[in-house]
Amino acid sequence: MSEEEAEESVFHKKLKVKLKEKGREGRIIFLKEYLDFILRSNLNLPPDFPTFCREVMGLDERNGFIHIRIWNERNEVVEFVKSMNYEYRIDHYD
Numbered sequence: 235m236s237e238e239e240a241e242e243s244v245f246h247k248k249l250k251v252k253l254k255e256k257g258r259e260g261r262i263i264f265l266k267e268y269l270d271f272i273l274r275s276n277l278n279l280p281p282d283f284p285t286f287c288r289e290v291m292g293l294d295e296r297n298g299f300i301h302i303r304i305w306n307e308r309n310e311v312v313e314f315v316k317s318m319n320y321e322y323r324i325d326h327y328d
Contacts (some may be wrong), residue, residue, distance in 0.1 A: 245326065249302045252321035256298050261291050264300075264320075271314045275323060278308070 253260030256311045265287055274278055280286065293300045304311060307324055 246303050246305050247307070248325045249301050249304045249315070250323045250325065251302065251315050252299050253295070254320070256295065258291070258324075260295075260298070261293075261300070267318055268311070268314050271317065272310065278311055292328055 251264070254263055290300065290302070293302070302311060304324070312322075314323070
């Protein structure tokens, strides 16, 4: 395992995603599109999907952005936001 991979597995990051619509409706659209992406890509539904849904619906919205904790940049949530042309950025937690 490279030093970069070891660092990514230890420190989680913050995926900042701009919703297509603000508020509850934007979160619902995000979750519907994410589920559609998982099913159409023939990926397994993550075991923590219900928890992920609750977290997305309960996240504070900051100027239309939600912040999702991720462990590394190579996961299905990041692939999803890229493929759906969401505006996003990945930051390290302090």
